[in-house]
Amino acid sequence: MKKWGFILGFIAIISFVLAGCSSEGDAASGEKTKVKVGLNGSGVPIWEKVQEKAEKENIDIELVEFADYVRPNMALADGDIDLNAFQTVSYFDSFIEEHDLDLKPIGTTIIAPMGVYSEKYKDVKDIPDGSSIAVPKEATNMGRALLLLEQAGLIGLPEDFDGNGSLDIIEDNPKNLKFEPIVAAQTPRVLPDVAASVINNGVAVEAGFVPVEDAVYIEDETAQPYINIIAARADEADKEVYQKIVELYQEEDVADHIKKTYNDSLIPTFVPLEDIGW
Structure with missing residues (x-):
């Protein structure tokens, strides 16, 4: 009986040591x-x-x-x-x-x-009645541009506006602004010809603008x-x-x-x- 007790005790000790080694090995291995x-x-x-x-x-x-x-x-x-x-x-x-x-x-x-940029005006409030504003023509880009113009106080949109752009969706245009749909990549190039242009971030950066400094109105975290x-x-x-x-x-x-x-x-x-x- 003493012999078997010794053997069982030895096995228990070995098992404990091996278990400890295995645990330490996993931690030490630093597996990613x-x-x-x-x-x-x-x-x-x-x-x-x-x-x-x-x-x-x-x-x-x-x-x-x-x-x-x-x-x-x-x-x-x-x-x-x-x-x-x-x-x-x-x-x-x-x-x-x-x-x-x-x-x-x-x-x-x-x-x-996305931002509103202008070579003529430093504030969207200064854009005169009847002016032309360039907006990107692609549906999702235009929708975002219209929401930005609404936030800037230039136009009004339906409460249920789904974000897909179409100029006929504009409900309120107190300054009788004209909107010129332009391929997004071209929106910086028309700046000399319009009062303002709504330009996507990446396009603006490629054109050399720093959005937070150069836009006259810009989206924020809201x-x-x-x-x-x-x-x-x-x-x-x-x-x-x-x-x-x-x-x-x-x-x-x-x-x-x-x-x-x-x-x-x-x-x-x-x-x-x-x-x-x-």
């Missing part, structure tokens, strides 16, 4: 969690900063670049990537409804603000439909590692990095998901 994030090229400098921070949290972020605005959501739904971060909530809501995708925002990131998001598959939205990535993105050092890298042309916008309808 890999997360694939789909982007358009313009967001890469931001995510390189997040990638660097995530490395310290044992999260290996792989950046996957796409050249269009369709594939990142399809790739996410198909499981080819784990997250994406390239789109406004307005675009996202429309896309997942149209394609019947079970995706969900998990965090907000930036606004790339432009909720145009806040950009990080999205995940709905059944993984609460995954701890994804929530940690959102947390890392929404820290002050990343906000500072965005402002510096993009010369204040992008606005870091970290708001609760309820504020964007989620």
